[in-house]
Amino acid sequence: xxxxxxxxxxxxxxxxxxxxxxxxxxxxxxxxxxxxxxxxxxxxxxxxxxxxxxxxxxxxxxxxxxxxxxxxxxxxxxxxxxxxxxxxxxxxxxxxxxxxxxxxxxxxxxxxxxxxxxxxxxxxxxxxxxxxxxxxxxxxxxxxxxxxxxxxxxxxxxxxxxxxxxxxxxxxxxxxxxxxxxxxxxxxxxxxxxxxxxxxxxxxxxxxxxxxxxxxxxxxxxxxxxxxxxxxxxxxxxxxxxxxxxxxxxxxxxxxxxxxxxxxxxxxxxxxxxxxxxxxxxxxxxxxxxxxxxxxxxxxxxxxxxxxxxxxxxxxxxxxxxxxxxxxxxxxxxxxxxxxxxxxxxxxxxxxxxxxxxxxxxxxxxxxxxxxxxxxxxxxxxxxxxxxxxxxxxxxxxxxxxxxxxxxxxxxxxxxxxxxxxxxxxxxxxxxxxxxxxxxxxxxxxxxxxxxxxxxxxxxxxxxxxxxxxxxxxxxxxxxxxxxxxxxxxxxxxxxx
Numbered sequence: 001x002x003x004x005x006x007x008x009x010x011x012x013x014x015x016x017x018x019x020x021x022x023x024x025x026x027x028x029x030x031x032x033x034x035x036x037x038x039x040x041x042x043x044x045x046x047x048x049x050x051x052x053x054x055x056x057x058x059x060x061x062x063x064x065x066x067x068x069x070x071x072x073x074x075x076x077x078x079x080x081x082x083x084x085x086x087x088x089x090x091x092x093x094x095x096x097x098x099x100x101x102x103x104x105x106x107x108x109x110x111x112x113x114x115x116x117x118x119x120x121x122x123x124x125x126x127x128x129x130x131x132x133x134x135x136x137x138x139x140x141x142x143x144x145x146x147x148x149x150x151x152x153x154x155x156x157x158x159x160x161x162x163x164x165x166x167x168x169x170x171x172x173x174x175x176x177x178x179x180x181x182x183x184x185x186x187x188x189x190x191x192x193x194x195x196x197x198x199x200x201x202x203x204x205x206x207x208x209x210x211x212x213x214x215x216x217x218x219x220x221x222x223x224x225x226x227x228x229x230x231x232x233x234x235x236x237x238x239x240x241x242x243x244x245x246x247x248x249x250x251x252x253x254x255x256x257x258x259x260x261x262x263x264x265x266x267x268x269x270x271x272x273x274x275x276x277x278x279x280x281x282x283x284x285x286x287x288x289x290x291x292x293x294x295x296x297x298x299x300x301x302x303x304x305x306x307x308x309x310x311x312x313x314x315x316x317x318x319x320x321x322x323x324x325x326x327x328x329x330x331x332x333x334x335x336x337x338x339x340x341x342x343x344x345x346x347x348x349x350x351x352x353x354x355x356x357x358x359x360x361x362x363x364x365x366x367x368x369x370x371x372x373x374x375x376x377x378x379x380x381x382x383x384x385x386x387x388x389x390x391x392x393x394x395x396x397x398x399x400x401x402x403x404x405x406x407x408x409x410x411x412x413x414x415x416x417x418x419x420x421x422x423x424x425x426x427x428x429x430x431x432x433x434x435x436x437x438x439x440x441x442x443x444x445x446x447x448x449x450x451x452x453x454x455x456x457x458x459x460x461x462x463x464x465x466x467x468x469x470x471x472x473x474x475x476x477x478x479x480x481x482x483x484x485x486x487x488x489x490x491x492x493x494x495x496x497x
Contacts, residue, residue: 034338043264066232100124238377249404270401367427
């Protein structure tokens with residue numbers, strides 16, 4: 001069991017190189033965005049990114065996971081699998097892009113962004129290119145070409161970074177040097193700069209994949225495609241409410257925020273605080289890149305279910321470490337945000353815990369992918385969507401972004417509980433629930449101890465306002481608590497049944 005776990009850990013690191021770089025750079029841009037953009041403008045970026053996330057799920061049709069399923073089937077040619085997926089996704093994406101180009105201005109007006117039709121066109125290009133390259137990235141993952149995957153992702157990230165730096169820091173002062181850019185973006189920095197930078201990076205990524213794209217056969221196998229769509233579309237339908245669930249709060253700020261006239265500002269503050277929880281989401285994403293094909297490859301192994309249970313324990317323990325690492329150093333991490341964005345930092349613990357539960361949900365939800373019961377996923381994710389919608393609709397008019405944060409937490413807990421119960425029935429994995437609970441108890445104990453100690457000894461210690469010695473003492477105590485948690489979690493996981 002040790003070798004498969006080491007293999008998964010190794011691939012997680014490789015896939016994570018590009019993911020870490022993307023998240024870190026995105027994280028490093030938060031100080032720029034929260035200092036050069038107003039909360040309202042940052043809120044618009046957040047709204048557009050929510051639409052992109054939801055629509056991309058639709059355009060890919062769930063064929064990323066479908067490719068893993070059928071490329072590992074006996075008697076099926078992997079080349080035919082990816083050819084079917086590419087032809088289908090390319091056709092859907094091209095049609096979508098044509099519609100976005102044709103109706104860009106009416107769409108912008110309907111959203112309240114008159115004069116920003118170009119932004120709608122960029123979003124159409126982002127979605128089309130990302131959907132097409134998603135199949136090519138899946139092919140690299142299937143072929144265990146993690147390094148090539150990471151290199152292309154990294155080039156895409158560097159391109160977006162360079163574009164952001166040029167647009168935000170150079171262009172406003174040197175408009176006369178590049179007047180042609182005014183055909184694409186306004187002279188004064190606003191949300192369109194962020195969208196345009198992403199579009200440029202997607203174009204570069206698409207160009208890098210041209211050799212891989214041309215090597216595909218593009219021959220449809222109608223019988224195989226029918227089987228692939230029958231498996232994948234339920235996953236897409238299931239993923240859609242899941243992604244909508246993740247981004248519904250951003251969309252509903254427009255309708256339910258406490259201050260209807262300044263909902264974009266509230267959304268900007270909320271998104272800035274959520275960015276501080278990015279480390280947890282980062283680990284989950286890089287883990288998923290490696291874990292999904294890993295779980296499928298190991299499905300036929302005799303001890304596969306015991307392996308899945310062990311993966312859950314290590315994953316949960318590491319997430320607990322990330323949670324404590326962020327929360328116990330929040331005084332330092334919060335300085336990343338511009339001063340006008342720090343009022344929402346209180347929701348960070350809630351979002352970290354929410355993402356942790358979401359990662360555990362990914363592990364326990366593998367049962368319906370491995371057993372072929374993908375239609376069950378629809379009902380699980382719909383239940384989560386209903387919970388999120390109810391919490392936001394009922395409480396956002398009074399509590400604003402606090403309702404959005406607790407809506408995520410409640411939703412993921414409900415989905416995790418339902419998926420665990422159904423998984424125990426249809427694809428039982430011997431999860432050691434007592435051990436997982438102990439990890440949460442250890443995590444909570446460390447966090448609770450930090451609150452008590454801070455109140456008793458460091459109640460007046462604030463970074464930037466107190467002496468360096470007092471701040472160092474506070475952070476030193478927090479570090480000891482983290483190490484104590486780490487030692488306890490390690491001993492617990494290494495303990496025999």
